[in-house]
Amino acid sequence: MAELVQEHGAQHGSTGISNAKLGMWLFLGSECLLFGGLISTYMLYRGRVGDGPTPMQIFDIPFTSVSSFVLLMSSLTMVLAVSAATKADDRSTELWLTVTALLGATFVGGQVYEFTAFYNEGLGFSTSLFASSFYVLTGFHGVHVTVGIIMLFALVAMIKRNRIPGSKSETVEMIGLYWHFVDIVWIVIFTLIYLIPV
Amino acid sequence: MAIIERPSAPATVPAVPSASLGALKRPVSTQHGWRSWLFTVDHKKLGIMYGATALFFFVVGGLEAVLIRLQLALPDGRVLNADLYNQMFTMHATTMVFLFVMPMVSAFANYFVPLQIGARDVAFPRINAFGFWAFLFGGIFLNLAWFLGGAADGGWFMYAPNSGPVFSPSHGVDFWALGLQITGIASLTGAVNLIVTVLNMRAPGMSLMRMPIFTWMTTVVQFLLLFAMPVITVALFLLMFQRNFGATFFDVAAGADPLLWQHLFWIFGHPEVYILILPSFGIISEVLPVFSRKPLFGYPFVVFSGAAIGFVGWGVWAHHMFASGLGPVSVAVFSVATMAIAVPTGVKVVNWTMTLWGGKLQFTVAMKFAIALIVLFTVGGLSGVTHAVAPSDTQQTDTYYIVAHFHYVLFGGAIFGIFSGMYYWWPKTFGKLLSERLGNWNFWLMAIGMNLTFGPMHILGLQGQPRRMYIWTDARAGEGFFNLAFWNLMASIGSIILSVGVLFFFINVLVTARRGTQAPLDPWDARSLEWMTSNPPKEHNFDSIPTVGHLDEFFHRKYAEDHQTGEIRKVKEAEEILAEMERNKDAHIHMPSPSYWPIVLALGLPVIAFGLIYSIPVAVAGGLIVVLGCFGWAIEPSTARDEDVDPPAAASTEVVRHG
Numbered sequence: 001m002a003e004l005v006q007e008h009g010a011q012h013g014s015t016g017i018s019n020a021k022l023g024m025w026l027f028l029g030s031e032c033l034l035f036g037g038l039i040s041t042y043m044l045y046r047g048r049v050g051d052g053p054t055p056m057q058i059f060d061i062p063f064t065s066v067s068s069f070v071l072l073m074s075s076l077t078m079v080l081a082v083s084a085a086t087k088a089d090d091r092s093t094e095l096w097l098t099v100t101a102l103l104g105a106t107f108v109g110g111q112v113y114e115f116t117a118f119y120n121e122g123l124g125f126s127t128s129l130f131a132s133s134f135y136v137l138t139g140f141h142g143v144h145v146t147v148g149i150i151m152l153f154a155l156v157a158m159i160k161r162n163r164i165p166g167s168k169s170e171t172v173e174m175i176g177l178y179w180h181f182v183d184i185v186w187i188v189i190f191t192l193i194y195l196i197p198v
Numbered sequence: 199m200a201i202i203e204r205p206s207a208p209a210t211v212p213a214v215p216s217a218s219l220g221a222l223k224r225p226v227s228t229q230h231g232w233r234s235w236l237f238t239v240d241h242k243k244l245g246i247m248y249g250a251t252a253l254f255f256f257v258v259g260g261l262e263a264v265l266i267r268l269q270l271a272l273p274d275g276r277v278l279n280a281d282l283y284n285q286m287f288t289m290h291a292t293t294m295v296f297l298f299v300m301p302m303v304s305a306f307a308n309y310f311v312p313l314q315i316g317a318r319d320v321a322f323p324r325i326n327a328f329g330f331w332a333f334l335f336g337g338i339f340l341n342l343a344w345f346l347g348g349a350a351d352g353g354w355f356m357y358a359p360n361s362g363p364v365f366s367p368s369h370g371v372d373f374w375a376l377g378l379q380i381t382g383i384a385s386l387t388g389a390v391n392l393i394v395t396v397l398n399m400r401a402p403g404m405s406l407m408r409m410p411i412f413t414w415m416t417t418v419v420q421f422l423l424l425f426a427m428p429v430i431t432v433a434l435f436l437l438m439f440q441r442n443f444g445a446t447f448f449d450v451a452a453g454a455d456p457l458l459w460q461h462l463f464w465i466f467g468h469p470e471v472y473i474l475i476l477p478s479f480g481i482i483s484e485v486l487p488v489f490s491r492k493p494l495f496g497y498p499f500v501v502f503s504g505a506a507i508g509f510v511g512w513g514v515w516a517h518h519m520f521a522s523g524l525g526p527v528s529v530a531v532f533s534v535a536t537m538a539i540a541v542p543t544g545v546k547v548v549n550w551t552m553t554l555w556g557g558k559l560q561f562t563v564a565m566k567f568a569i570a571l572i573v574l575f576t577v578g579g580l581s582g583v584t585h586a587v588a589p590s591d592t593q594q595t596d597t598y599y600i601v602a603h604f605h606y607v608l609f610g611g612a613i614f615g616i617f618s619g620m621y622y623w624w625p626k627t628f629g630k631l632l633s634e635r636l637g638n639w640n641f642w643l644m645a646i647g648m649n650l651t652f653g654p655m656h657i658l659g660l661q662g663q664p665r666r667m668y669i670w671t672d673a674r675a676g677e678g679f680f681n682l683a684f685w686n687l688m689a690s691i692g693s694i695i696l697s698v699g700v701l702f703f704f705i706n707v708l709v710t711a712r713r714g715t716q717a718p719l720d721p722w723d724a725r726s727l728e729w730m731t732s733n734p735p736k737e738h739n740f741d742s743i744p745t746v747g748h749l750d751e752f753f754h755r756k757y758a759e760d761h762q763t764g765e766i767r768k769v770k771e772a773e774e775i776l777a778e779m780e781r782n783k784d785a786h787i788h789m790p791s792p793s794y795w796p797i798v799l800a801l802g803l804p805v806i807a808f809g810l811i812y813s814i815p816v817a818v819a820g821g822l823i824v825v826l827g828c829f830g831w832a833i834e835p836s837t838a839r840d841e842d843v844d845p846p847a848a849a850s851t852e853v854v855r856h857g
């Protein structure tokens with residue numbers, strides 16, 4: 001009995017949250033400051049367009065709205081994946097994780113298309129302060145989504161081959177936390193960059 | 199990754215560890231040999247490695263400082279030219295802050311936090327190992343710039359335009375930015391790890407307000423790191439994009455705002471100051487009560503003032519920028535906030551003094567360093583308050599007065615605290631007492647040298663000698679008491695005395711390692727849990743996890759009040775307590791097993807950084823190493839299967855390392 005208590009104590013310590021999940025929460029807290037710094041930089045420089053195009057000249061708001069919607073829907077499918085994982089339903093978990101990853105990939109694809117279009121319209125990385133800070137901010141977000149997609153696919157493969165060390169639903173939930181965080185950050189970025197006029 | 203108790207393995211376990219990955223066998227649990235260090239995930243070994251590496255960089259940074267002082271000792275110095283001088287002061291500061299004090303704090307935190315809270319390891323042992331390797335590789339990478347065209351030369355806060363290609367044409371700043379990025383990753387992972395450890399893995403009964411004060415201060419520091427590191431990360435990324443990819447974030451000619459860097463840097467940089475000093479506050483708050491034979495005066499006040507410093511520390515960054523034209527409102531606000539943060543710091547000084555008051559003081563070397571910290575930090579704190587007053591600060595900005603101030607708080611504060619901790623905990627870590635005789639030489643030479651080096655800088659600064667100037671001439675040195683030549687020479691002589699003092703520490707270490715005798719189990723009659731185990735501690739720290747009923751648990755187990763006379767007297771020896779714990783030994787202790795992946799993953803980082811400076815394909819190769827490392831790591835079972843266990847170890851010690 002004492003041993004059981006010990007085991008419980010080590011896995012779910014004094015906070016009642018497992019080590020892994022608590023670690024993820026702390027990491028996401030740190031990430032808030034990372035995006036905070038990048039967003040501040042963008043807000044400072046968004047009006048400094050130099051000789052290059054202005055935000056309102058190049059942004060295609062309907063297009064980005066659609067890709068933002070796709071990304072937000074991926075949060076929904078992530079919730080379904082977590083729910084399936086808690087019910088130990090491996091097949092549905094794999095399905096919803098895959099859908100989440102594909103929706104994320106659609107978003108990243110849209111971002112690549114958008115970057116290419118902007119570049120062709122004369123907004124290079126070093127065209128203006130607005131350009132650099134725009135590419136750095138959205139680029140960092142894109143990298144976060146991409147890392148998320150890789151984790152999701154890896155997770156699906158590991159579930160299939162039963163290679164998840166530790167609790168399966170816990171792992172899915174942890175990656176879900178990361179995924180939702182990246183989505184929420186996008187809501188902030190989308191609002192600040194695209195919806196609020198300079 | 200967590201340390202768990204498991205039922206005993208079946209009798210039929212194979213005699214060799216299985217290959218948990220197909221290609222690579224998991225490293226077997228070993229107590230000895232280089233592999234036991236390279237692939238270890240043991241928080242104590244990692245703590246020692248952090249400490250050794252940090253001390254090496256302390257010597258490097260110290261030599262840089264001595265060269266600076268030699269150059270300035272006499273008029274028209276010829277030791278260094280202007281360019282080399284710039285590199286020297288930049289790397290001196292960078293090394294001391296990022297490669298000595300921070301990792302030295304990690305060393306203490308890694309080693310003692312799990313012991314102080316009654317845990318067997320940290321929450322994520324492999325991430326802990328990764329943090330150490332990332333720090334080591336980042337530190338080496340930073341210093342490689344010396345051999346590859348010159349080190350960073352823009353000052354440790356690297357203001358634009360000094361950081362730009364015009365004033366820093368070598369790759370030094372690139373190495374600096376990317377090297378700090380790598381050590382930053384180490385700090386961030388360390389912060390997550392230690393916070394989770396402290397929040398989740400305390401021994402039964404150890405509420406937050408029963409935690410030893412060093413653990414408390416370390417926890418506050420980890421929260422500061424958690425939120426400060428990403429801000430410098432952003433700044434360093436922007437700098438990298440500017441230097442290597444054509445962006446113009448800090449280029450005023452291209453319309454950029456030069457204050458952006460300053461804000462980002464100091465939003466990180468000011469919490470960083472508390473990251474450096476708070477652990478030393480924690481250390482002396484352990485040392486003072488032990489050698490005063492009294493409990494810490496006002497423990498809750500020390501805890502909450504530490505937390506208050508942690509909060510207010512976020513609201514004072516712009517006091518580094520009073521001379522940059524922020525406008526009167528900002529200056530007033532930050533001026534007041536800066537004065538306010540002196541209050542919780544003052545609370546601590548009062549608490550320490552009251553701890554000493556009426557105690558049976560034992561002036562060991564550890565105690566001397568701790569008392570010196572109170573005095574020297576107070577001097578530095580008072581000069582700090584003089585530049586909280588913005589008009590006065592405008593006069594002092596970029597003079598030697600500032601240099602005097604921050605060396606009093608960082609050398610007299612942080613480093614004296616670290617030395618106090620070394621003398622206090624050396625017997626715990628290595629089982630031998632450092633010599634008090636050599637320690638006294640160490641202490642007095644350092645104390646005299648430190649005051650002789652940095653004391654005169656107050657005078658130099660108020661007379662207007664700017665910091666970072668590489669040469670001065672006798673013609674303009676002034677007369678009488680304020681003669682700059684005299685005080686510059688004094689400061690340089692002081693730095694030599696200081697170095698000899700530090701040398702005595704290393705002599706002490708060598709002599710102790712060779713001839714030192716085994717330390718008694720409880721040499722200082724200490725109070726907290728880390729002393730409730732052998733010297734050095736066993737691999738699994740505690741034979742049985744103690745149940746904690748008090749702050750200063752170990753003291754309460756040794757001493758009890760005599761109900762008739764009201765006297766406090768010793769009722770149990772440390773040996774008896776330990777023997778008791780051994781009798782109630784936990785049946786099966788499974789420790790995390792060593793792993794290849796932390797070092798592989800960390801090795802990818804400097805490769806990426808090299809690639810970003812010299813050639814992108816190399817960066818891609820580094821990225822592949824990182825991805826490989828991540829996958830190897832993720833697939834490796836955190837709780838090793840039975841066939842992963844090394845049975846001989848299991849049979850001989852009943853302690854098995856699991857991953």
